Amino acid sequence: MATHNNHLNGDAISNRHVSKKPKLAPTAAVAVITEDDLHSEFSHHDPAVARINNGSFGCCPASVIAAQRRWQLLNLRQPDHFYFNELKKGILHSRTIIKDLVNAEHVDEISIVDNATTAAAVVLQQTAWAFHEGRFQKGVDAVVMLHYAYGSVKKSVEAYVSRAGGDVIQVPLPFPLTSPNEIITEFRCALERAKSGAHGIGCTSVDMQEIGADFYTSNLHKWFFCPPSIAFLYSRKNSSSCDLHHPVVSHEYGNGLAVESAWIGNRDYSAQLVVPDVLEFVNRFEGGIQGIKRRNHEKVVEMGQMLAAAWGTHLGSPPEMCASMAMVGLPACLGIRCDLDVARLRTHLRDEFGVEVPIYFRAPAAAISAGDVVTGYARISYQVYNKVEDYYKFRDAVDQLVNSGFTCAQLST
Known part of the structure; x- marks a missing residue:
C-alpha cells in the first residue's frame, strides 16, 4: 500500500500545476449573462414541462455541453495523445478548482468520482475492511446514519457494513421541522464524521474547514451545472485516508484515491474535465x-x-x-x-x-x-x-x- 505523500494524488509534479484560487464573482473581462443568453443556454429543456425538480438531476448549460463535446472529440481524434498529454492534467485542473471552491487545505484531499453514491462506496468499503480486519469490533462498533439518508447510501451501508458484521444505527428525525435544534437533539456526530452532501456544492455553503468532516462528498451535476455525472470526495489528510480505494480496481491501484479515481479504465471522462468551463459560466452571474x-x-x-x-x-x-x-x-x-x-x-x-x-x-x-x-x-x-x-x-x-x-x-x- 502506497503511503508516501506524492502518492496521495499520484502525480509527482502536481505542485507545479496547482493554480491560483479561482475567482468566484465576475470580473470586468467576463460578459455578464443576459436574459437572452440564459434562455439560449437552456433552450434544450422541454418548454412544455414546468421543471421544478433541479434537485434530482441538475442541469447543464449549452456552453458547458459544447465544452464537453470538445473534450470527447479530442479523445476520439487521438486517444493516445489524449491519455498521455491531456487527461491527467485536465483532471488535476478540475480538482484544484474544486479544492479552492470548498476550501480544502490541499488538492490531495480532493478526488473526482462519478457521483455521491460512488463516494459513499469508497468510504464504506474502507469501513467494511476495518470490521473484517479487526480494527472495528463486531458487536461493539457501529455505523450511525440518518433514517432519511439517500436510498443508495442506505443500500451501500447494507452491502458493505452489515455484511461485514457491523451494527447499523438509524437516527429518526422529526418532520416537519421548526428549528435546527430538533435535529441536534436527535443526533450527535460520532468521532469519525462522514457526510454525504449530494446537493451541497452550488446549493449551500460548503467549507471543509468549517464543516470539519473526515469525508465529504457532493455531486457537481446537481447544482454546479456540470454534465452528468461528476462528484468530488473530500478526505482529510490523515493515516486512514491513505487506505481509501476506488471500488473499481484498475492499473492505478495503490497510487492514491485521486489517481485511482482518475483512471478506472477506458471510458468517457469529459464530465470531469469541464469544471473550468462551469466556473466561467457561473462567473457570468452577478455575485x-x-x-x-x-x-x-x-x-x-x-x-x-x-x-x-x-x-x-x-x-x-x-x-x-x-x-x-x-x-x-x-x-x-x-x-x-x-x-x-x-x-x-x-x-x-x-x-x-x-x-x-x-x-x-x-x-x-x-x-x-x-x-x-x-x-x-x-x-x-x-x-x-x-x-x-x-x-x-x-x-x-x-x-x-x-x-x-x-x-x-x-x-x-
Missing part, C-alpha cells in the same frame, strides 16, 4: 456562485410560501433551513395515504399537467384523522432557468385536482 445560491434561496422560499398560502398548508421547515429546495405541504383532501400514492400522483402531474416535481409521503405521528392532516409534501427546487410561471403551473394543477374532487384513490383503479 458568481454565491449570488446564484442567494437568489435561488430567496426565490424558492418565495415560491414555497406562495404555494403553501394557496393550498392552506405549510413549509416542511423554516425558510432559513431551506437552501435552493423547499418542502411544501399538499392539500390533505388529495388523500395521500402511502408511498404508492405519491408515486402515482407524481406521474399524474407529469403526464396530465406537464409538471415535474418529487412528492413524498410523510405519515403523521398520530393516527390520521379525516381531511385535517398533511401527509404529502412536494419538494420544489429553484435554479437560474426557472420562472415564476413554472410554480403557478404547479399551483393551478393542484387546484384543478382539488376543485374536481380528485383523490389519490382514483389512481389505483
Whole structure:
C-alpha cells in the first residue's frame, strides 16, 4: 500500500500545476449573462414541462455541453495523445478548482468520482475492511446514519457494513421541522464524521474547514451545472485516508484515491474535465456562485410560501433551513395515504399537467384523522432557468385536482 505523500494524488509534479484560487464573482473581462443568453443556454429543456425538480438531476448549460463535446472529440481524434498529454492534467485542473471552491487545505484531499453514491462506496468499503480486519469490533462498533439518508447510501451501508458484521444505527428525525435544534437533539456526530452532501456544492455553503468532516462528498451535476455525472470526495489528510480505494480496481491501484479515481479504465471522462468551463459560466452571474445560491434561496422560499398560502398548508421547515429546495405541504383532501400514492400522483402531474416535481409521503405521528392532516409534501427546487410561471403551473394543477374532487384513490383503479 502506497503511503508516501506524492502518492496521495499520484502525480509527482502536481505542485507545479496547482493554480491560483479561482475567482468566484465576475470580473470586468467576463460578459455578464443576459436574459437572452440564459434562455439560449437552456433552450434544450422541454418548454412544455414546468421543471421544478433541479434537485434530482441538475442541469447543464449549452456552453458547458459544447465544452464537453470538445473534450470527447479530442479523445476520439487521438486517444493516445489524449491519455498521455491531456487527461491527467485536465483532471488535476478540475480538482484544484474544486479544492479552492470548498476550501480544502490541499488538492490531495480532493478526488473526482462519478457521483455521491460512488463516494459513499469508497468510504464504506474502507469501513467494511476495518470490521473484517479487526480494527472495528463486531458487536461493539457501529455505523450511525440518518433514517432519511439517500436510498443508495442506505443500500451501500447494507452491502458493505452489515455484511461485514457491523451494527447499523438509524437516527429518526422529526418532520416537519421548526428549528435546527430538533435535529441536534436527535443526533450527535460520532468521532469519525462522514457526510454525504449530494446537493451541497452550488446549493449551500460548503467549507471543509468549517464543516470539519473526515469525508465529504457532493455531486457537481446537481447544482454546479456540470454534465452528468461528476462528484468530488473530500478526505482529510490523515493515516486512514491513505487506505481509501476506488471500488473499481484498475492499473492505478495503490497510487492514491485521486489517481485511482482518475483512471478506472477506458471510458468517457469529459464530465470531469469541464469544471473550468462551469466556473466561467457561473462567473457570468452577478455575485458568481454565491449570488446564484442567494437568489435561488430567496426565490424558492418565495415560491414555497406562495404555494403553501394557496393550498392552506405549510413549509416542511423554516425558510432559513431551506437552501435552493423547499418542502411544501399538499392539500390533505388529495388523500395521500402511502408511498404508492405519491408515486402515482407524481406521474399524474407529469403526464396530465406537464409538471415535474418529487412528492413524498410523510405519515403523521398520530393516527390520521379525516381531511385535517398533511401527509404529502412536494419538494420544489429553484435554479437560474426557472420562472415564476413554472410554480403557478404547479399551483393551478393542484387546484384543478382539488376543485374536481380528485383523490389519490382514483389512481389505483
